[in-house]
Amino acid sequence: MDTTTKVIEILAAQALRDPATIGPQDTLATLGLDSLGLVEVIFALEEAFDIAIPFNANDPGDSGFDISSVAGLIGAVEGLLGQKAA
């Protein structure tokens, strides 16, 4: 399963949505995910991809991890996977 499909699957599970209805332009807000939902998404991503995501709930915008949209999340996960491979 590719990264995009897996990330969307994780978001869909948290948002109780059909993965087919989630697109790259979606945001946490359009998915209806609050701060606890986000923390659960980040945990699920870390477990699924075996990565450590730098995220501090006190300052979500300044954690060096793009959570602004689904596309941003996918890019950020790919970045961390690239670092792991390097």
Add this chain to the structure above:
Amino acid sequence: MTRRVVITGAGTVNALGGDVPATLAAMRAGRGAIGAIDLPDLDRLSIRIGAQVPHWDAAARFDLRSLALYDRCTQFALTAAQEAVARAGLTGPLGPRAGVIMGTAAGGIQTWEDNYRAVFQDGKSRVHPLTVPKLMSNAAAAHLAMAYGLTGPALTVATACAASNHAIGLAFQMLRAGIADVMLTGGAEAMLCFGGIKAWEGLRVLSPDGCRPFSRSRNGMVMGEGAGVFVLEDRDHALARGAEIWAEVAGFAMTADASDIVMPSQDGAARALAGALADAGLSAKDVGYINAHGTGTAANDRTETAAIRAVFGDHADRLAVSSTKAMHGHLIGATGAVELLAVVMALRDGILAPTINHDGGDADCDLDVVPNAARQADVAAALSNAFAFGGMNAVLALRRA
């Protein structure tokens, strides 16, 4: 005639010091105790700072038989209680008109952890026979009752980060209601262990580099550990035996946000603040100091500031509000008890404990937070805030003796 309730003794062990004088000296000096922690498997934690009680040698403090029953949490509680009872000039057994209410969030978590490790990781088939009475959350209160012959009301409350304030508030209400004459009360916590930190880590609210309450640069809380125990006493009972009165507990209020399990609510906090004032018969302008919950998280400090402004109006700019967590860390269920020492210092000694590590104001946290250095002030009445996960808020109101 309503009975009045006073503090006649206190004891503590926390990262700032092994007793009340050492703790207050550190608060006066603005000395922080947060630093690198020392734990097994530290390399598997991403958060490696905390306010750890230094050089804790349980074997030197307790005999072997007792240690089989005393989790680190109970050890802290007994140590603090011994100081509190001695300072109050009391000797046990204190009998049926005396009791104990302690607060804790995680109780004997180190014992849970050690025994899970034994059976799950090390493949052991049995655990120590006294595991249950060692880990139970009411163990500390039970051992205090046994140590001082407290045969009246005895219980433990578990309201996370507000547990101590709830405990002290309930003890105050029991004394005021005439249910007891003397109560030992406070909190004990020893969650600064591998599993405790790992659990908090997951929530992503811990700071990796320091506790900076009310600063723009704040990025989370830092865990501490320890205990604080107070002797609360019916005022007439204390006067009759010639006890030294440290301060009066004048009011208490508790509210529930009933909204979010972790995000704080301005309304819930404000109702607790206003309720404590009303219960104490104080008006806003009487209050000179508030010991803030002030965790150093983005959400708490902003919400707490707004709640104080909502309740105190213009007077919010004429009172001091400090968070001592930057010095002793967040003791979770024990935090309100250690923080009440700062309130006593303000009322009895006229010294305001500072908010250290303050490195620049946040427009959302624009109160007088006593930045970085203690100062003198004439304080007649003070509040102590605790706002817990679960949306459970507890505010104590105290008056100068």
